[in-house]
Amino acid sequence: MTEPLAPRPAAKAGRWTKQSAGATFAAAAALAFTRDVAFETFKQVLPDWAYTATTVVGLIAAAGAYCLALLWLRRLP
Template identity: 60%
Template structure:
């Protein structure tokens, strides 16, 4: 099997089904943001919204992880 040719910027194009630096780093950032946000917000939501504590915690954690993923991809792509 031959190696893929570098793109116009000199980098190799990502192969389908393979982890790249960008996707691995951004996924780690998203998981870390989810865990930190979940731990930080559950106590607050349990006191203020007892019936919706789990739902609101998961929604806040998913929002934080989506933002963290986007920021990590943007930041990692700027690295040399």
């Protein structure tokens, strides 16, 4: 029986799977789409913080898209 707090075995470094490639593409697409939409909005609403707010929103959208795509792609055969 293994200990419940024992560390997991490390995954092989540099492993690029179809799932991670697809999820990275989804994150990049979400970042590009969000950047275009958010910058126009923040340029009018928060002109001094437009670039910072766009970057934060884009990173949040990219992280969410990566996680959702990874979950979805792992279910495929």
